[in-house]
Amino acid sequence: MSTAAGDDDIATSTMFELFARYVGRDGGPLYQRICEGAARDAAVCALLEVAPLGQRRPNLLLASVHYLLLGGVDDPLAAYYPTVAEWRDEQHLGQAPDPQRIFSHFASFCRAHREELVVLLTSRATQTNEVGRCAAFLPAFAHLAAEHGQTLAICDLGTSAGLNLFFDRYAYDYGAAGHAGAADSAVQLHCEVRHGSLGDLAVPEVTWRAGIDRQPIRVADEEASLWLLACQWPDHLDRFRRTRGAIEIARSALPVVLVEGDLVDGVADLAAGAPPAAHLCITHSWVAAYLSAGRQTELAEQVTSIAAHRPLSWLYAEQPFEVPALPMPPAPGGEHVSAASALVLHELGPGRPLGPGRRLADLHAHGRWLHWWGAAAPT
Ligand SMILES: C[S@@+](CC[C@H](N)C(=O)[O-])C[C@H]1O[C@@H](n2cnc3c(N)ncnc32)[C@H](O)[C@@H]1O
Numbered sequence: 504m505s506t507a508a509g510d511d512d513i514a515t516s517t518m519f520e521l522f523a524r525y526v527g528r529d530g531g532p533l534y535q536r537i538c539e540g541a542a543r544d545a546a547v548c549a550l551l552e553v554a555p556l557g558q559r560r561p562n563l564l565l566a567s568v569h570y571l572l573l574g575g576v577d578d579p580l581a582a583y584y585p586t587v588a589e590w591r592d593e594q595h596l597g598q599a600p601d602p603q604r605i606f607s608h609f610a611s612f613c614r615a616h617r618e619e620l621v622v623l624l625t626s627r628a629t630q631t632n633e634v635g636r637c638a639a640f641l642p643a644f645a646h647l648a649a650e651h652g653q654t655l656a657i658c659d660l661g662t663s664a665g666l667n668l669f670f671d672r673y674a675y676d677y678g679a680a681g682h683a684g685a686a687d688s689a690v691q692l693h694c695e696v697r698h699g700s701l702g703d704l705a706v707p708e709v710t711w712r713a714g715i716d717r718q719p720i721r722v723a724d725e726e727a728s729l730w731l732l733a734c735q736w737p738d739h740l741d742r743f744r745r746t747r748g749a750i751e752i753a754r755s756a757l758p759v760v761l762v763e764g765d766l767v768d769g770v771a772d773l774a775a776g777a778p779p780a781a782h783l784c785i786t787h788s789w790v791a792a793y794l795s796a797g798r799q800t801e802l803a804e805q806v807t808s809i810a811a812h813r814p815l816s817w818l819y820a821e822q823p824f825e826v827p828a829l830p831m832p833p834a835p836g837g838e839h840v841s842a843a844s845a846l847v848l849h850e851l852g853p854g855r856p857l858g859p860g861r862r863l864a865d866l867h868a869h870g871r872w873l874h875w876w877g878a879a880a881p882t
Contacts, residue, residue, distance in 0.1 A: 533584070
């Protein structure tokens, strides 16, 4: 068993053990089995240890293997990955692979493709862009468009590939709580509404979209897009399909402003490009964890200074414990939904300073479910 220190001084084998438990809890049996095996395999641990310290996480090796398989490498391991069959448009006929043998196939794959894997492990970082989160953003945007009576200009910070900027092109199924969007969209989002009434779900008109990321993914770049897909779990076909659909939509849409840079330093310049006739919405989702408390404070100052010149809505979906320096109003009635992230809205503008904000919703990190607390009260 490897004892080399990995990210945050955790032994690589322990990281695999912890990741196995995490994916097991979140419905990823394939990676659970692989990581349980990897935790006991010195060669696989040593392979991950070629990655730079800050990137040395199981997900990086898993994504690198997935990337090679999606890219066409022919190997018995591919038969275990539903995403690969779908990507290659193949049906695995005959006997289903024996789940007990998946790790031995994985370890063989790592031996056979060590050279290509080392290149990926030393040059790549895992990346995500979760369009399922749009299920929480849509009712918020619908409310803001109605409230302000304007088209929207969206400025998304930590935007990744910018896929959430196209929320108006997706189909939304909230079960008994309603349907919205383009029913025939390549992105079909299903979200269970566990509390509250979403109100009017008219999809607003978006006249300007812009995003900033320190490592933006350009959807026109086939390799970068494939890497984004490879960072997903191979047995979460629904997520894979919707990301793939969202990439296609982004490719066929008009170009958006996608800037490479630091979001705190770049937000003012980015927002300055928003047309004055539209209502400016500054958004971010699952990004603040990357910012120190000091940088979160600076972000709030930047947004406040933009609002000194024009009204804007600041809307963020973040995990409350990750945002010590951003306002995080409690859920109504003190209700706390376990494992939830919070969607918070601030309405700012000249003469409207930053207050506690309004907690619009608590939601599952991938938008599987939503507790909608309501958007009507002033912020
Ligand atoms: C977990 S991903 C979330 C992506 C997207 N917002 C979503 O919800 O799917 C976090 C993103 O934030 C970006 N990021 C982190 N810190 C950043 C910074 N200081 N400036 C710009 N982008 C940053 C990362 O590159 C990554 O694309």
